[in-house]
Amino acid sequence: MESKAVVSLTNGKKAFGANEVLKDISLTVNAGDVLAIIGPSGGGKSTLLRCMALLETLDSGDLSYGDLVVCANNGEGRAVYGGKDVIAQAKTRFGLVFQNFNLFPHYTVLQNVTDALICVQKMPKDEALARGRELLARMGLADKESMVPCDLSGGQQQRVAIARAMAMNPDVLFFDEPTSALDPELTREVLKVIRDLAAEHMTMVIVTHEMGFARDVADHLIFMDGGVIVEQGSAHEVINNPQHDRTRAFLSNYDRD
């Protein structure tokens, strides 16, 4: 299979005031790849994902989605972002699933999945509803479409959020600690959905603290700490046989089940 970069970041840097959160991060995700990002809190994982999802702006670096250049360094090494059209187009290339779901509480489950299709992508309403129902069925939520998020369990809410992100037909799905707000049972239920997506070769970038899951599902894994990529490689290799002391110390906090 031809592998093609869906998203690539080169020399990404980001600081909040004097606090350098990302120091020269480069990564490439090819079509069909699953990339897991692990590491301690405050290590820059979420900021990295948020920069790629355009919720934060990079101070420096090049970011592209396929052939679409979102930002590139100018002569002084500062990231210059594309115009409104570029940003709007980039947003159709990825979807983001949040730790806290961030569903729209006043919308039904089906509206949550279809509203952006209708009012952002201007898809005809019946087409959008059909697509929404199909996705909800895939997430095992076919019977929940007219409920509101507050009547669902956390796991169900997160699956709605995944359906909402999938509805936009993105090239890549980003997950920011998708199970950190869930108990172990609900975590399993959400991870199963993500495993199914991986089996269908959905391109994904997953920030997670679930090491067993990362090892089994991800092709590639990045361990981040202190704003740098400390170690990366095949997920199995890094988790089963970490090379750096820092990675080893971090992983020793987990049972390698």
Place this chain on the structure above:
Amino acid sequence: MEFSVMMGILMEGFALTAEIFVITLVGSLPLGVVVALARMSKFKPLAWLAQLYISILRGTPLMLQLMAIMFGPYYLFGLSMGSDWKFWACAIGFILNYAAYFAEIYRSGIQSIPRGQYEAAEVLGYTKAQTFMKIVLPQVIKRILPAMGNEIITLVKDTSLAFVLGIAEMFSAAKALAAREVSMIPYAIAALIYWVFCLLIEFILNRVEKRLDYYHD
């Protein structure tokens, strides 16, 4: 004077009271959103201007504001306004004043919406306007309804301030009747009518609150 005649005069006044009430809401509910957004603007001069506006309109008596608008055009510019002016001066005064209070209530509601709602909308590609109208405002309305109810009920009774402009709303009518009849009865009836009107509004607000009860955050 027969009771029915007295009631007729009071009800005529009440029609004006209700008119001021409705016009004030129609004007100030949307204007309040605009002021609230200006108050939260990242463009500082606009935010300061909105803050000054709110401060002045909340910090001076509504009665004085009504008089300033009524007589301002003549004393400042020598303009003589038509006979309709006092009603419109009253409407403008009420709208500007209530918009200031509503703006602060909207602001409290808007600021209570979690950051994640904006981020989710942003990632999905909603424009700023769509995010506000479709995602934020509907949730804000549910959250601020009790506080808005308070202000709306207060407005019912504040309409009586229109009497300073010589507008024959219900309070002015009651005052005139009381003077002519040398009796407190007209005031008592007016009080009863205000209260019944407020009961009606409470009923409507409760219905709206129930309708928005289909979800909680």
